Amino acid sequence: MLAAFFLLISAAAAMACQLCYEAARQMVTIGQRLDMADRVVLAVPLEGTNQHRIVEVVKGKAVVGDIIADPVTSLDPATAPGSDPCLLVRDPHASQWSSLGSIRAEYADWLRQLVSTAFVKGDRPRPTWPSNMQTSSTLSYAGWRQRIALVLPYLETSDPLAAQIAWGELARTPYATVDVARSQIDAAAVERWLDDPKLASRHAAYTLLLGFVGGPADVARLEQHIEAAWSSHDATNLAATIGADLELRGPSRVGWIETMYFADRSRTMPEIEAALLALNVHGEANRTVPRQRVIQAYRAFIRERPPMAGFVALQLADWDYWDAATEYAALLKSNTIADPASEFAIVNYLQRAASANAALE
Template identity: 65%
Template sequence: MNSERQAPIPSVRWLRPVLTALIFVSSAATAVACPLCYEAAKQMVTIGQQLNTADRVVIARPDGSTSHFRIASAIKGDDADGATIVDPVQGPDGTVPSGCDPCLLIHYALNPHWTALGTMPPEYAAWLRQLIATYRTSGELRRASWPQRLQPSTVLNDAGSRQCISLVLPRLESPDALVAQIAWQELAHAPYQALETVRSRIDAGTVERWLNDPKLASRHATYTLVLGFVGGSADAERLEQKMEAARTSHDATNLAAMIGADLELRGPSRIGWVEATYFADHTRTMPEIEAALLALNVHGEASGTISREQVIEAYRVFIRERPAMAGFVALQLADWNYWDAATEYAALLKSDAVKDPASQFAVVNYLQRAAAAKAALQ
């Protein structure tokens, strides 16, 4: 039984991670987060973004004699070191924080209280100022694509992302938990092409240790991609052993990141393996197929180790191997202004091979855009 019957195709938001990639990564004019490592953080406004949008940021200690805080280091705003904060302080969940000493506090204009983000030693004050400065010089305000986040937030452009990665790289998995969280979030929100900044700047053995730490499971997708840029042939072999185990058990956990890293390590020679393993093998499940397409999509956007042309050829293989799912790659092909699949798509519609309404819509949209592009050329 093929996977088109095994796994029903979603009818509204089909191929969720790939559609996410199209929304969040499409049109490379603006650098945005890489969805391969962004999955764990996708609904999260980063602490760096919060620091940027807050009007006041301080590191403060509780005043033992009162319920107030005394500022140890002013990071942003007009507050002075040594001043007392008399406004209420609460945690992100609205409760009164406990055990936060010293504490990173942020304040938003018109808000009656401060928000405590967690413990932050004062020696990181200069580092936090640098992070905020990166957002102020290299960020742009955009409304979030995610329905859970209705407010605009600042995202870094490609140059800003590279600068930010250089800033946070030494702080990854810092013994100070909040510092480590800030560093990982910034890395996870960087566009894929900006991750190249890590080359020769972090040891592959260190990354492997993080990947073998179950306490860091939520960060493994990000660190897997980092390994793709800093690892060698031995790392690729270990990664491929993990993928083989995942293939046997149909486990799609972090599979997109593993495929993406493997392609970065091995290069175009592995595209045929992706085609044979996930497109031609009809025992694959929907999450596995999604992961393979998402990995290729991100490489196609970056057009680096794996060129966009090579990804397009892989998509053509996907269309031939899985005609019922052909609409899954239609929007991306259109965004890349690739119109040579129009004949195939028209034939698939005529033969009623594409059953899912959302996939049909994607194919029709592709054909309309192809016709418009042809008319514009004429």
Template identity: 40%
Template sequence: MPARSAFHVLAHAGAALLLSAGSAVACAICLSAVQITPGQRLESADLAVLAATKDGQWRVLVRLKGSDPLDAVALSAEFPPAGAISEDHPELLMREGLGHRWSSMGRFDLAQADWLLAFARSRPPEALGPFSTAAYRMTAWRERLALVATRLECGDPRAEDLAHGELARAPYAAMRSLGKSLEASALQEWIGNEDIGSRRAAYILLLGAAGDDTTTVWIDERLETSGRTGDTTDLAALIAADLELRGPARLGWLEERYLLNAASSVAEIEAALKALSVHGNADAAIPRARVVKAYRRFALDRPAMAGFVAADLERWKEWGATAEFVALLKAGAITDPAGELAATSYIRNSPDKQAISRLELLND
């Protein structure tokens, strides 16, 4: 894509790009930005109940959300029960706030009723509004994670799914706070369960915050296995946990092993960059300034992939690389269209007007 075309696309896609940058809150290692979690489904409902069946009709046991009158006969006609539902394992039924259509989140153990009620009544961090401070939102996330942590691997599959969904969409800064309150041995036991699937990445991140010297050995063994086998399934989480444990001194190793190593695969590079992105967002164990420095070195050393780091630099308002990105675009070094678009967006939003002028001259 020529730079001129990138400007034209940017003019139409600018709103989407800004939306993407503004919504990048969830830990990228754990959750896709477009995935809707069970907790978000429950939050969007205006009515939610735990219900069993009697004589083929719904019978509400616990109202979790909403105060509107609820006719069990009408509900049964609109959303017929799929068989008999016992009181011991009622079904969680939700009515969408907009379309008023009913759906089910599945069957829960009735023993989860008080916890579900507490979750439904808690205020989601997103509902705090655009004018709330970052510290206030982070406090809300930590409170939310403290609530769901008691249901991680609790034995009730539906409660586990809801709890893990909240964990996976939380910012890493909140996750690492939770990790410090957990036992490394318990996390290693969860990670060792082959049935946990996609939950493993979040537990590895928590382990990085909870761990000790023995955890470092555990991570080293798995990093070595990943390098030997080429399996990058959990590599981003392992690298992020490794950085959490070892701190900024580990960045040199990361650059030499993954970012600047000619033998690194694209999947390995992406995993390393994702781990850096998570730490840069948190700005805690690894200072964001150190991540930015690594990004800028990566962009100059691997110019074709420089666009991979442009979105983070723009979101963090780190404009020191503006002239460098102008030079890369001028040289045609960023060969990926999406990367070129990200680099162009970064430059266009930079306060470095001289650099922007040089890019615009390039398109005349």
């Protein structure tokens, strides 16, 4: 577990999904399936057959009216002639069609706009770990900004599949692009979603969103949640809550994290992970909370919790911060670091620091 955590921290691409644990745990989001597919269509089942007739083309080479005679996997048993069309994707590797569920035909143009954002050129976020379908993306920052602008109006829309797609894209977008939501979505709507127990699995993403669209009342709301979580040692959605709190309050809140989570020996591992992850995405974005302030917090973490010092080593290295080398070398020499994964992270940091210093000579 610790090895996975170190790598997750070090490879952070400021992804919102890093703060939205439940979203990150999903096998593949629908948006990713749309990106990976070579063909995407809306099709209706033909009565008395296993065939489907295409009614809308979303992506790839297909023609409205064509019949899909190939077997379609993952069909909802409730799908029947006369119901809403199925969202079908064709896997280019398996050369077969899969159904992602039913969606009203009126969403076809929105889906076409959504998949087109994958081709927007620009800087891409650094890959996250593990580099697989859960976290990897071919979208650029420019593409993500367009995509988030497209999905915001469809969060919790009346069509269940459209709402799921919109939430899934919000949950996996790079944190640095979520600021598109400012002034484009009503904070009151986000508050309603957070108060709805039926949407509990989506609360992490909506909590993070609240940090961008909320106001003074939401500052108080988040503080109450953090205080309750702190008292009960509850780490559920804690990373997203701290991340949103930092977005609304700025760097003045970092000292509180240092005191309440790093210096407090009663904090659990999940709580510490959550605090570090929240700081990590802000440090990567280097906007509301300057990266330099996050680095200071990491140095405080190293001083307060020497056995865990490796938790932040690879992230510091990714930010080309080498002033912790002497401290890390001393920790290794003193045998303070007992965990092999933590030792590996520190050794890697020291090797990269030596290479960086040699390049300057």
